[in-house]
Amino acid sequence: MKVEGIPCDKCPLRSRKLFRDFTDEELRFVKRFKRGELHVEAGATVLVEGDASPHLYTVLDGWAFRHKETADGERQILNFALPGDLIGLQTAIMGRIEHSATALTPLRLCVFERGDVWKIFKNHPQLSFDITWLVSREERMLDRNLLSLGQRHGEQRVAYLVAQLADRAAAAGVGTRHRIAAPLRQHHFADALGMTQVHVSRMVQKLRARSLISWTHEGLNIANWRELCKFADYEPVAARRQRPFI
Amino acid sequence: MKVEGIPCDKCPLRSRKLFRDFTDEELRFVKRFKRGELHVEAGATVLVEGDASPHLYTVLDGWAFRHKETADGERQILNFALPGDLIGLQTAIMGRIEHSATALTPLRLCVFERGDVWKIFKNHPQLSFDITWLVSREERMLDRNLLSLGQRHGEQRVAYLVAQLADRAAAAGVGTRHRIAAPLRQHHFADALGMTQVHVSRMVQKLRARSLISWTHEGLNIANWRELCKFADYEPVAARRQRPFI
DNA sequence: CGGACTGTTGATCGGTATCAATGCTCGTGG
DNA sequence: CCACGAGCATTGATACCGATCAACAGTCCG
Numbered sequence: 001m002k003v004e005g006i007p008c009d010k011c012p013l014r015s016r017k018l019f020r021d022f023t024d025e026e027l028r029f030v031k032r033f034k035r036g037e038l039h040v041e042a043g044a045t046v047l048v049e050g051d052a053s054p055h056l057y058t059v060l061d062g063w064a065f066r067h068k069e070t071a072d073g074e075r076q077i078l079n080f081a082l083p084g085d086l087i088g089l090q091t092a093i094m095g096r097i098e099h100s101a102t103a104l105t106p107l108r109l110c111v112f113e114r115g116d117v118w119k120i121f122k123n124h125p126q127l128s129f130d131i132t133w134l135v136s137r138e139e140r141m142l143d144r145n146l147l148s149l150g151q152r153h154g155e156q157r158v159a160y161l162v163a164q165l166a167d168r169a170a171a172a173g174v175g176t177r178h179r180i181a182a183p184l185r186q187h188h189f190a191d192a193l194g195m196t197q198v199h200v201s202r203m204v205q206k207l208r209a210r211s212l213i214s215w216t217h218e219g220l221n222i223a224n225w226r227e228l229c230k231f232a233d234y235e236p237v238a239a240r241r242q243r244p245f246i
Numbered sequence: 247m248k249v250e251g252i253p254c255d256k257c258p259l260r261s262r263k264l265f266r267d268f269t270d271e272e273l274r275f276v277k278r279f280k281r282g283e284l285h286v287e288a289g290a291t292v293l294v295e296g297d298a299s300p301h302l303y304t305v306l307d308g309w310a311f312r313h314k315e316t317a318d319g320e321r322q323i324l325n326f327a328l329p330g331d332l333i334g335l336q337t338a339i340m341g342r343i344e345h346s347a348t349a350l351t352p353l354r355l356c357v358f359e360r361g362d363v364w365k366i367f368k369n370h371p372q373l374s375f376d377i378t379w380l381v382s383r384e385e386r387m388l389d390r391n392l393l394s395l396g397q398r399h400g401e402q403r404v405a406y407l408v409a410q411l412a413d414r415a416a417a418a419g420v421g422t423r424h425r426i427a428a429p430l431r432q433h434h435f436a437d438a439l440g441m442t443q444v445h446v447s448r449m450v451q452k453l454r455a456r457s458l459i460s461w462t463h464e465g466l467n468i469a470n471w472r473e474l475c476k477f478a479d480y481e482p483v484a485a486r487r488q489r490p491f492i
Numbered sequence: 493c494g495g496a497c498t499g500t501t502g503a504t505c506g507g508t509a510t511c512a513a514t515g516c517t518c519g520t521g522g
Numbered sequence: 523c524c525a526c527g528a529g530c531a532t533t534g535a536t537a538c539c540g541a542t543c544a545a546c547a548g549t550c551c552g
Binding site: 433463 | 497501
């Protein structure tokens with residue numbers, strides 16, 4: 001875990017076409033709030049349920065996931081976070097966070113302070129709106145995941161998650177729709193989809209039999225993107241559409 | 247479906263202790279945006295998936311639920327909306343809504359216009375922050391529901407939903423923790439929890455056998471609130487804690 | 493009275509969990 | 523270079539939760 005400073009004008013996210021351009025004024029404004037950069041190693045925990053951490057983060061590089069546990073220790077992965085995603089905003093808005101977040105890969109985070117969020121609201125409508133956009137987007141993804149868990153059975157659930165992750169990764173510029181480069185294991189899928197790892201394995205085999213994906217020790221590849229989406233009932237995000245980030 | 251105007255200073259929500267007080271200035275400001283009141287009958291649809299409706303609403307009275315369907319027509323109830331809750335904000339923030347909303351009881355809604363949300367952000371930091379608070383709260387509830395669907399089995403899932411609804415209704419001032427007054431049917435539970443109505447029936451019986459709840463044609467009663475929460479792993483909201491609304 | 497709606501009960505089937513063993517890959521250290 | 527163990531995926535056998543199909547009963551209402 002180390003902290004250093006890198007100027008926002010050199011922010012690697014800013015150069016990606018996916019993210020909307022900041023005006024010079026916005027850039028100057030948001031710069032003041034960057035408290036540093038946090039590097040955590042794969043597997044490290046960034047946020048812990050119940051914390052009232054003073055920080056929130058934007059993912060600059062790497063994959064993380066949000067998760068939550070029942071009283072008897074069963075873990076549910078709620079969603080994944082990719083570059084450009086904000087994590088830990090709940091601490092700033094609601095005072096207390098009800099989920100944990102863990103790094104899936106080595107992670108580079110841009111650090112903000114909880115109290116500064118209010119300054120953004122106070123002084124910068126457009127950026128406040130962007131923050132709300134990000135929360136709404138998260139809500140929308142959760143809606144989709146809920147639909148998946150509630151109404152789709154195993155094979156489709158796995159297919160849906162594969163499609164979603166590949167699509168998001170491609171959009172965030174950290175992969176393509178044909179290959180997921182993250183070190184995702186079947187037990188991650190299990191925890192995200194509410195099924196056992198053994199069953200995930202069997203469902204993956206079925207998807208392989210349909211020639212939709214291949215999952216070897218080399219990684220996870222999507223053999224037929226179009227068909228996968230159709231099978232999973234997944235609707236890809238509009239490409240070329242810019243989105244905000246902070 | 248009828249529309250009329252009732253002044254915000256007489257807003258019935260405002261008198262409930264649950265909701266934070268507005269300053270006179272806030273009241274004057276927000277009044278300008280109330281476009282009217284919408285009354286819809288039980289069972290009517292307020293929002294339809296895919297719409298780019300020009301309106302969003304605050305529930306003034308009654309129960310509604312947000313839901314979403316898979317391509318092959320399976321319905322998932324994502325969450326319920328009670329007085330004080332905002333519905334349809336996605337249209338204003340993201341342009342398009344990805345879920346539907348339906349009235350469970352006769353519903354009284356306060357109508358806002360999509361474009362006015364930006365005006366709020368532009369001119370009123372505190373109210374913008376409140377909006378974001380509401381979205382964050384929804385996200386948090388979805389996190390919890392996702393945990394329930396993914397990791398708890400039937401009996402606990404039902405118990406959790408009962409506890410959650412009773413608690414929220416009591417907090418919103420439309421019921422107590424010992425009785426849910428809404429015309430909820432077992433098929434609503436089924437759609438919300440990803441199980442069949444028949445199975446909900448059996449799980450309800452088990453909860454009855456544990457003397458936790460009773461569900462007759464008279465309605466749904468919680469026999470032992472404390473034990474129900476413990477069994478369901480549900481953490482009640484802090485009573486006496488005020489929350490924002492718009 | 494008849495029909496719609498809701499909840500209950502029973503029989504059976506299937507999807508998924510559980511438990512356990514095996515094999516593969518890779519990193520490490522002797 | 524090989525032995526070993528850790529981590530991960532696969533496979534098989536069995537058990538159980540919850541789905542499905544079907545029938546029936548109570549309530550409400552026109």
